[in-house]
Amino acid sequence: MNPLCKPWEHAASRRQFLGASAGTLAFGALGGMISPQAAEAMRKKEKQVLFVWLDGGMSQLESWDPKPNTEFGGPFRSIKTTVPGTHFSELMPQSAKQAHRLCVVRSICTKDNAHSSGVARIQRGDPKNRGVPYPFFGSAIAKLMGPTSSKLPPYVWVKPGSGGFKTEDAGFLGPKYGSLAFGDGKPPEDLLRHASLTADEDAERNELRELLNRRYAAQRRPTYTEASSFVFDTAQELMKRANIFDTSKLAAKELDRYGRTEIGQHMLVARNMLEAGVRFVKVGSYGWDTHGDNFNGSASLVPKFDRAFAAIVEDLAATGLLEHTLVIAMSEFGRTPRINGHVGRDHWPEAWSIAMAGCGLKAGAVVGATNDKGTFVKDPGYDIGAVFHTWFQALGIDTKKVEYDNNGQPLPLAHDDMQSIKEALV
Amino acid sequence: MSDPKPAAPFAPPKELKAFPNDRQLCIARFSPCGNFLAAGAMEGTVRRWKVVEKPKLTVDIALPDETAKKPAPKAAKKPEESPVELVPLPHLTGFNGWVQNIAFHPKDKILFVADTWGKLAATDIEGDAPKPRWENATAHDGWIRKLAISPDGRHLATCGRDQFVRIWTTAGKLVAEHRAEEDVFAVTFAPEGKVVAFGDLKGTITMWDFEAKQLGRKFDAAVLHKLSRLQNVAGLRVLTFSADGKTLLAGGCEPAGGGFVEGAPALLRFDVATGKQLSEWRFGVAKDGFVLDAASHPDGYLVLVTSGQPGSGKIMFLRPGEKEPFFTNTAVANCHSVTLHPDGKRFAVAAMNKASNGNGRQLTKDGQYLGNNSPVHLFEIPTAQG
Amino acid sequence: MQSSRPTALLTRCLLLAAAVAGATAMAAEPLHRRVDQLIAGKASVAKQPLAPPADDAEFLRRAWLDFSGGIPDAGETRKFIADQSPDKRAKVIEQRMAAPRFAEQIAEAFHIQLMERNGDNDEWRRYLTESFRANKPWDQMAREILGPDFKDEKLRGAGFFITRRLEKVGQQDTDYPGATRDAGRLFMGVDLQCCQCHKHLTVKDYKQVDFNGLFVAFQNTKLQEPAGDYRTKWLQEGLMTNKYEFVSVLSSVKGATGPRVPLGTEVEIPAYSKEEMWTVPPEPKTRKAGVPKFSPLRELAARVASPENPLFARNIANRIWWQLMGRGLVEPLDLNHSDNPPSHPELLDLLAKELTEHKFDLQWLIRELALTQTYQRSSLLPAGAKNPPEELFTVAKERPVAAEQLARAFLAATGEQERVAGGKGWEGIEGKKHTQKDFEKAFLTAFANAAKEPELSVNPTLRAALFLRNNDLALWSLQKRKGNLMDRVAALTDAAQIADELYHAILSRPPVAEEKTELAKYLTKHSANREKALGHYAWAMLSSMEFFTNH
Structure with a gap:
């Protein structure tokens, strides 16, 4: 017989199918060449990302940048x-306790005040x-960094609504860099072993x-x-x-801590995924477009959000993962300072906040x-292009x-005329 | 626009004047003496006005027939001269966040004020700098959502985001408290003053005999709540008993969705003895929003105001036994509060200015960022004609 | 043995035949032989051995997938292998191309290629199928697709190519640039997208005017809903009186163009008087738009799909070649330009020229290519060849099997096709009957690419792997049911016979000795649970690359 070559002999070519550009990152390139134990140890140092997307626009004034009275x-x-000296809205008591781990940029100033274009525009940098x-x-991260040595898909999206293979995020990189979406936190169709099989x-x-x-x-x-074997x-x-994704098996104690809410449950699934080694986990939450009754x-x-977000930051810190995990929480824009007739706030890209933590970032900043x-x-502020530079930089990817x-x-990976936010980086 | 009932010939109320104001208002109330109007602002102040009747210089000899023929006056059409003026008095300060609730003592000249940071206070009414009587900066932990005063003037009831319902003497002493299961949005006294009804985020309304410290009947107003995605949309905003205490009205919004908060303004009427719902009104469609305030006219009807998506809002007169309001005004939008003058002939509505919304930058000519404000619209209810 | 041994006699005969048939004077030999000569010539220069012909089973499966869109059943395969006649391959090609299924298969392949999974439509499919059934010349089809007649019942389906691309998605602007790009890519093999705003940065042949000349014609249209004479969505063309002006965002250089064939000539905008402008003048009172006399879309369609436009013939020749060989002579298919020459320049010239002379008869081209040794080569690497360059075509390249074909092949292999197609005599899963459409839909979801993503090569995906492993429909087919594959093999006792049945039914070939032994051992191990074990074995075969690819 002609046994198939040992997997590591083709590590690079196999990985192409899930998207690592070989050689971009040391760990990606080392891939299968190390012992399982070492791989596990390395994995713990592999960089990961948690990206929390609050779709519709969370009010900066009711969260990271309050202006009371x-x-x-x-x-x-x-x-x-x-x-000391940093205040959050009273609606964020738990995040306030994690502030020393966070890095909040309060001078985000972007260009698009429409959801239809803004959501994609912001997320594309x-x-x-x-x-x-x-x-x-x-x-981008799925392409540039590929899966971790865990072999789990590099880009997973835990979201309300439908799940499946979401390709539209990938842009010109092509659909294989799209996300594997867990709709309502549940695994995609056909993920669980068929009932007729042991x-x-x-x-x-x-x-x-x-x-x-x-x-x-x-x-x-x-x-x-090889590609077939890989998939x-x-x-x-x-x-x-599958246990990672099975929301019915989440521990009651942890659920209480994360909150028995959609976002709480999804954030807990996200934590389990990060712990299992998924490279990039996006947690999506919808319904933040508070044009009416904003308060x-x-x-x-x-x-x-506060409860779930603070819980995951705390947990990632406790397990040491935060050191290698870039945590981001944001929307497509903030909300108008002006309060409209429906006691709501409208779309405001001019001055809003993004909260981050972890990998490569200054803590407590x-x-x-x-x-x-x-x-x-107050100052010129930072557009999303600068934020993208910052994220890449924090993950060790030199955008230059x-x-x-x-x-x-x-x-270029991010806007050519912009640079990373130096005060945010270690 | 108007829907005159043959039983009670009715001439539609007309707007006398809109009094400008540089801030947005949460609530407006006439004093029982009729000489003052006070309003809680979306800042830590109480705005005040003296109500001044202008002497009539000419005898109004307008023929009744002519008046009747006139098309129903659009409230937006402001007469040049108003027979009544609101003369501004200095603000009351020292409050935080927003002053969402104020209440006058039914007999004594005292104003009670509650803000969104938890402060409850009592103050005199008159003069440029009325004397504070007492204050409690931590009456609640945070947002006091409602303040009610008992008809006999002995007690105050407050409820808040901290889930507490508290009863105070009008001297500021805590009498009783109850911790509800949710954020409490409304509280009101039953006419005899020993029982309150409070309603929460999820639309559960509970009677509470605060003297006996006993919870009583519950009313199901769950249609005023919806879990929309992540958001618990609270629809309940107003609770009020009928004068005889036999029925309870719950007003607010039947939410269709969060975020934008769409939903039809709704009013539910319950039988207090059985807890059964007697009727429900829906005033419009999803963009129309909330019933935000209600006042009981001595003639037995309710004056209701609604506010929804910017630009939508109504003033309605409704008799509790009827299916439809007999008067609806849509000329003034985003009505946040209504108060009846004790003479029963006038009422004031605090409503937000027009064009109050919009995404992105809206700057004035000199580059200032534009805020909104709430003019006070003063209306007159014409005396019924034969 | 048949590699390259043209006999002088045969050549002479063919020359004579060609002359008699009135074919071009240059036609020395049938096209398929000249193709093989050019391929062999280059391989020999590169010192790469040619793979031997595919064995009968591999050839038959390939021909069935290409020309009938499915796999041959066990009987067909056995019969073909047993057939001793020397021209049996040519006969199979002829039979498959003569069968009614052929037009449907080519229509399906063109649908996938032209729509790139961005929507489907019954009228469009009917148009394609009927056109291929009538062997309509490709230039005529291209004109009908690019300059659609929405009032003609038989032709309006062709308009879907453009109308679908101009449908608004969400709040985005109508994608005129996308339609422009696709027209260039799919009908001329030039991807002009990068020249929308400036000259192409990496391709010196592509200029901003090349994009904009095509773009003006699309931008001049408005998508309209079906109404009155129009039963489908249709395009209303506007009045064009002036050239379109554009500016390079890089150099700020201005340009202007009327409708223009990319890398070709511009159509003059006629200087009509106000009276002459309209075929049907607009009615201001009823706000009914007029029909301008000058139709940039039709003018361009006529000039793009023309023997005068060299890129038109080269593109379709290259795409048909890709369809049958798995790789274009020009790669990527849509980057035809002078700095990206074909792997075999003479060959592409030849194909384009011959196709033009044969009046864009695609059936003729397909038949000629199917008769080549290049097409009929084995997919097994020849001894001594180490990773031979794909562009030499010395080995048959594995090609993707479209999701629709996979669904049909899967049902045929498991013996469930009739039951599902007829919808009779089975209970489905959890009491719900599943139709052929359900299967196709499930397979499309699992195996088709995302919208706008060309399906150009074999592409194993996680989604497909999960589908095969755990999907109800996939596993349903492997349960024993009256008359299906699992039923047939369960009735057999001899392991060799079972292997024979399974391999013929699923992989369309007889098993080799080693495979028979393996299966016998496997069955012995699972004698207690033989039926289930057989299902697993069949599953492994159905999930294998051998089944998944057209090899």
């Missing part, structure tokens, strides 16, 4: 945090227009398939068969770890500021040196 400040108080759709951050049967028939493939590939070019292996890994809305929404009324940023190759068209 001012014209547009709203009804809420601000509270002290673990960082709003680079200079080069006629191609840029990838969302998750797809684990042993499943493993045996899979070995049979590999045997047939080896024979088939013996005298053919190896590429496709079946990934499927196997996912199925093996009662925020009073209901913000604490649910507040970067930038808005004016006293919170209407505009690395670029995309779109069928021969070289494209």
Whole structure:
């Protein structure tokens, strides 16, 4: 027989199918060449990302940048945090206790005040227009860093609503860099082992398939068969770890801590995924577009986010993962200081906040500021392009040196005229 | 616009004047003496006005027939001269966040004020700098959502985001408290003054005999709540008993969704003895929002105001036994509060200015960022004609 | 053995035949032989051995997948292998191309290629199928697709190519640039997207005017809903009186163009008087738009799909080649330009020229290519060849099997096709009957690419792996049911016979000795649970690369 080559001999070519550009990152390139124990140890140092997306626009004034007792400040108080001199809205009591781990940029100033274009524009980093759709951050990381040594899919999205394979995030990188979405936190269709099969049967028939493939590939070019083995292996890994995704098995104690809410549950699933080694986990939450009744809305929404977010930051810190995990929480824009007739706040890209933590970032930092009324940023502020530079930099990807190759068209990772936010980086 | 009932010939109320104001208002109330109007602002102040009747210089000899023929006056059409003026008095300060609730003592000249940071205070009414009587900065932990005063003037009831319902003497002494299961949005006294009804985020309304410290009947107003995605949309805003105490009205919004908060303004009427719902009104469609305030006219009807998506809002007159309001005004939008003058002939509505919304920058000519404000619209209810 | 041994006699005969048939004077030999010569010539220069012909079973499966869109059943395979006649391959090609299924298969392949999974439509499919059934010349089809007649019942389906691309998605602007790009890519093999705003940065042949000349014609249209004479969505063309002006965002250089064939010539905008402008003048009172006399779309369609436009013939020749060989002579398919020459320049010239002379008869081209040794080569690497360059075509390249074909092949292999197609005599899963459509939908979800993503090569995905492993429909087919594959093999006792049945039914070939032994051992091990074990074995075969690819 002609057994298939050892996997590590083709580590690079196999990984192409899930998207690591070989050599970009040491750990990616080392891939299969190290012992399982070492791999596990290395994995613990592999960089990961948690990206919390609050779709519709969380009010900065009711969260990270309160302006109590001012014209547009709203009804809420601000509270002290673990960082002397830094205050958050009273709607964020738990995050206030994690402030020493956070890095909040309060002078985000972006360009688009419409959801329809803004959601994608922000998540693509709003680079200079080069006629191609840029990838969302998750797809970018899937491309640039690939899966971790866990072999789990590099870009997973825990979201309300439908799940499945979401390709639109990938832009010009192509659909394989899209996300694997867990709709309503549940695994995608066909992820769990079919009820008619025992684990042993499943493993045996899979070995049979590999045997047939080896024979088939013996005298053919190896590429496709390797790709097939790779995706079946990934499927196997996912199925093996189905417990990570099974929300019915989440511990009651932890659920209480994260909050028995949609976002609480999804954040807990996200933590389990990060612990299992998923490279990039996006947690999505919808319904933040508080054009009406913003204050009662925020009073209901913000604490649910606060609890879940603070819990995951605390847990990541406790396990040491925070050191290697870039944590981001943001929306497509903030909300107007002006309070409209429906006691709501509208879309406001001019002056809003993004909260981050972990990998490569200064802990306990507040970067930038808005004016006293919170209407505009004090200094020129930072556009999303600068934020993208910062994230790449925090993950060790030098945006001055690395670029995309779109069928021969070289494209910068982020807006060419912008730079990373130095005060945010270690 | 108007829907005159044959039983009670009715001439639609007309707007006398809109009094500008540089801030947005949460609530407006006439004093029982009729000489003052006070309003809680979306800042830590109470705005005050003296109500001044202008002497009539000419005898109004307008023929009744002519008046009747006139098309129903649009409230937006402001007469040049108002027979009544609101003369501003200095603000009351020292409050935080927003002053969402104020209440006058039914007999004594005292104003009670509650803010969103938890402060409850009592103050005199008259003069440029009325004397504070007492204050409690931590009456609640945070937002006091409602303040009610008992008809006999002995007690105050407050409720808040801290889930507490508290009863105070009008001298500021805590009498009783109850911790509810949710954020409490409304509280009101039953006419005899020993029982309150409070309603929470999820639309559960509970009677509470605060003297006996006993919870009583519950009313199901769950239609005024919706879990929309992550958001618990609270619809309940107003609770009020009928004068005889036999029925309880719950007003607010039947939410269709969060975020924008769409939903139809709604009013539910319950039988106090059985807890059964007697009727429900829905005033409009999803953009119309909330019933935000209600006042009982001595003639037995309710004056209700609504506010929804910027630009939508109504003033309605409703008799509790009827299916539809007999008067609806849509000319003034985003009405946040209504107060009846004790003479029963006038009422004031605090409503937000027009064009109050919009995404992105809205700057004045000199580059200032534009805020909103709430003019006070003063209306007159014409005397019924034969 | 048949590698390259043209006999002088045969050549002479063919020359004579060609002359008699009135074919071009240059036609020395049938096209398929000249193709093989060019391929062999380059391989020999590169010192790469040619793979031997595919064995009968591999050839038959390939021909069935390409021309009938499915796999042959066990009987067909056995019969073909047993057939001793020397021209049996040519006969199979002829039979498959003569069968009614052929037009449907080519229509399906063109649908996938032209729509790139961005929507489907019954009228469009009917148009394609009927056109291929009538062997309509490709230039005519291209004109009908690019300059659609929405009032003609038989032709309006062709308009879907453009109308679908101009449908608004969410709040985005109508994607005129996207339609422009696709027209260039799919009908001329030039991807002009990067020239929308400035000259192409990496391709010197592509200029901003090349994009904009095509763009003006699309931008001049408005998508309209079906109404009155129009039963489908249709395009209303506007009045064009002036050239379109554009500016390079890089150099700020201005340009202007009327409708223009990319890398070709511009159509003059006629200087009509106000009276002459309209075929049907607009009615201001009823606000009914007029029909301008000058139709940039039709003018361009006529000039793009023309023998005068060299890129048109080269593109379709390259795409048909790709369809049958798994790789274009020009790669990527849509980057035809002078700095990206074909792997075999003479060959592409030849194909384009011959196709033009054969009046864009695609059936003729397909038949000629199917008769080549290049097409009929084995997918097994020849002894001594180490990773031979794909562009030499010395070995048959594994090609993707479209999701629709996989669904049909899966049902045929498991013996469930009739039951599902007929919808009779089975209970489905959890009491719900599943139709052929359900299967196709499930397979499309699992195996088709995302919208706008060309399906150009074999592409194993996690989604497909999970589908095969755990999907109800996939596993349903492997339960024993009256008359299906699992039923048939359960009735057999001899392991060799079982292997024979399974391999013929699923992989369309007889098993080799080693495979028979393996299966016998496997069955012995699972004698207590033989039926289930057989299901697993069949599953492994159905999930294997051998089944998954067209090899």
